[in-house]
Amino acid sequence: MFKNAIVRKPCPSMVSGLRDQDNGDPDFERAVKQHSDYCDALRQCGLEVTELESMNQFPDSVFIEDNAVLTRKCAIVARPGADSRRNETEGLAEMLSCLYESVYEITAPGTLDGGDVMMVGDYYYIGLSERTNAEGARQFIEFLKQHDMDGDTIQLEAGLHLKSSVSYLEHNQIVVTEPLTNHALLSEFKKIIIESEEAYAANSVWINDNILVPSGFPQSASAISESGLSIVELDTSEFRKLDGGLSCLSLRF
Ligand code: CIR
Numbered sequence: 001m002f003k004n005a006i007v008r009k010p011c012p013s014m015v016s017g018l019r020d021q022d023n024g025d026p027d028f029e030r031a032v033k034q035h036s037d038y039c040d041a042l043r044q045c046g047l048e049v050t051e052l053e054s055m056n057q058f059p060d061s062v063f064i065e066d067n068a069v070l071t072r073k074c075a076i077v078a079r080p081g082a083d084s085r086r087n088e089t090e091g092l093a094e095m096l097s098c099l100y101e102s103v104y105e106i107t108a109p110g111t112l113d114g115g116d117v118m119m120v121g122d123y124y125y126i127g128l129s130e131r132t133n134a135e136g137a138r139q140f141i142e143f144l145k146q147h148d149m150d151g152d153t154i155q156l157e158a159g160l161h162l163k164s165s166v167s168y169l170e171h172n173q174i175v176v177t178e179p180l181t182n183h184a185l186l187s188e189f190k191k192i193i194i195e196s197e198e199a200y201a202a203n204s205v206w207i208n209d210n211i212l213v214p215s216g217f218p219q220s221a222s223a224i225s226e227s228g229l230s231i232v233e234l235d236t237s238e239f240r241k242l243d244g245g246l247s248c249l250s251l252r253f
Contacts, residue, residue: 018243019242020160034239042250058084065251066078068096069119076143078114126154129159175191203246214245
């Protein structure tokens with residue numbers, strides 16, 4: 001069960017956030033509304049939500065998931081792989097030290113984005129991507145081991161982050177897109193396959209037996225609810241323009 005979430009408010013400069021393809025700039029006012037609905041959904045799932053002030057000097061800072069990984073036993077501050085995001089983590093270790101006895105930081109030359117880290121209990125899957133390198137993953141696993149946790153890496157061939165393609169929905173169940181469906185490390189999971197035209201819905205989020213699913217992906221929504229899970233659909237259109245999904249918008253712990 002999660003009890004808390006940390007989010008960062010969107011900033012007006014998000015209109016110049018990073019993106020792989022140009023699908024138009026996000027509308028800031030609409031993003032603020034979608035973010036507020038997201039926070040309400042987290043609260044309805046029973047979470048206490050801490051809203052950090054926006055950081056206009058960092059256009060992508062609303063995607064706070066990439067800044068840290070909060071495990072059951074320690075906090076690990078990430079070192080974002082994109083240059084423009086590298087310093088988003090300033091002050092975070094200090095803030096997290098009020099919540100955790102053990103706070104670690106990924107250091108150079110390691111890079112790691114939280115979006116590349118999928119938690120399955122005390123075991124972590126780490127995507128090696130354009131943002132997360134082998135050294136970042138190595139440091140991350142070393143921190144885990146100090147607390148009797150462990151992890152392994154998955155080399156990504158496509159997608160921004162690991163969790164752009166696969167999400168753990170608890171109960172030994174994942175939603176996963178085609179490229180990772182047959183990955184050896186994921187073979188033990190029960191799979192809900194997300195069709196390629198709905199790939200964005202692979203970034204869905206388990207919160208206390210509710211699944212947050214992006215709206216506009218009907219096949220995925222019914223596949224997830226058919227497996228007995230209760231879904232909450234949320235509009236993320238403005239964050240999607242920056243390749244961001246539901247998980248990126250919060251740290252849950
Ligand atoms: C970026 O490219 O870093 C942002 N525009 C999107 C980050 C999305 N984060 C995530 O999937 N965890």
